Amino acid sequence: VAAARSLSQFQGNKKYQVVIGGSRAKTILAINMTRGSVGRNWMAVRDMDIAAESMGISLLRTKLQAFAISAFYCGVAGALFAFTYLKSLEPVAFDIKLSFQILFMVILGGLGTISGAFIGAAFILLFPVVLNTVGNVWFHGMVDATVISAVEQVVFGALIILFLIYEPLGMAKLWENIRARMRSKSAPKAKVPSQQPS
Template sequence: MSAIATELSAAELTKGAGLPKWLAPLLIIAIAYIVVPLTGGSYLFEAILLPFLVLSLAGVGLNILTGYAGQVSLGSAAFMAAGAFAAYNFNLRVEGLPLVASIIISGLVAAAIGIVFGLPSLRLRGFYLAVSTLAAQFFVQWALTKFSWFSNDSASGVIDAPKLSIAGLEFDGAVGRYLFALTVVVVLTFLAHRLVSSQTGRNFIAIRDNETAARIIGIPVLRTKLLAFAISSFIIGVAGVIWAFAYLRTVEPAGFDLDRSFQILFIIIIGGLASIRGAFLGAALIVVFPLALSRLGNFLLGDVFDSGVLDMSQRIVLGALIILFLILEPDGLVALWDRVRRRLLLAWQSS
């Protein structure tokens, strides 16, 4: 449902503007690669851009499963954790395995776990499926805490991530890690974009919109659902690797709790279901919003606005925001964005 207004307006927009569709993304990527590293400070990279990139990627992954294929999942953080720990262990235990290889393998591990926990989707739908994906969340977190082998028997369970280097090229410092994360996100987002506009992507949408009809016209429903789980988990797993290796620089199960799963779900709901751009807009809001709120609170209330108050007000405002979005703009920020752009475009054309 949510896709309708979004896709339609996107089509109209590009028609109206007369610009090729790939121009805007290309421009953004160029700015992200050239302008941002030259101008940004380390706070921008460490506190804003790195979590934004990772959460965007996780949002893209979940959007494939939930937005396009219509299978609600509350296990995203588990797949992130699976990816992060798999990458850590492959990196640790396999001598001379290139970083790129261990990232891809860890994505495949997450995909395999995604398929296993996607099996209930063959029988369960909607709310019941969401609850069953909680099993992934709790099981993975339990397994990672219970078996210290995963964290190389470290006493605290918190382990340092290895250095990022590809073919002798070191990605050190905030800017280096930012460029590393950016590259992974750009590549996977591009592939995800190709996927959702392919026959497989259309099969996802068909199953979401009418499963019985999809089965009758011969779309392999079971296989397509599991494929959606696998691809989504792969992307989310890689996001987990970036989260641990490039953003936090440590690997620990605690960061991948249920809150994180909800956060990613909120990102795609606020950003816009069944939209790649939506994941980025939603992640931007989720990352920037707490920082903006704390600045604003400090500015208005001074010392009264301590971390406790911040945390509380953050939850209240975010909760209210989600409810507002669900009621007023179920198609998310993407729809809002497109409407504003269309207005501006019309105003510009008529003047």
């Protein structure tokens, strides 16, 4: 029994190492693509496709390229998800709730940002845990799980509306603004030389 437990734990650790390695490789690939000509073409078509086409960018090729690469990322992500959490591939595991969770991660984290995907995923996964902990501590477990789930959906919906209206770049942009303010506060202020009267 102990040998079986150690073997399963070893396999679990190996699974997470494979997932982390695959995620790191895909992140590096995405950063390189966004910084290169491919990413610049995508952003040009996203901002104004007519102007991008007038500059010689092929709309059909760029959109097909974005669709193909997005499909590749989704396929690899689904394979890693099934490899880590599922023992068998079934359509029931990939329901509409999971699709909405992925969409919420992208919107809340920040549209068009790579770091926003990680921030949004962390928020979507950790917020229900924090909400359950707060409910158990403050109300001593008297709050029903359905009520907590409803509050969770309301908070997600309100945050999505607010971010889409006021900050489409999501939490990634907010984090960058906070870091910029902290750097500006910690930076030494330049002394203005005093002018002596002539």
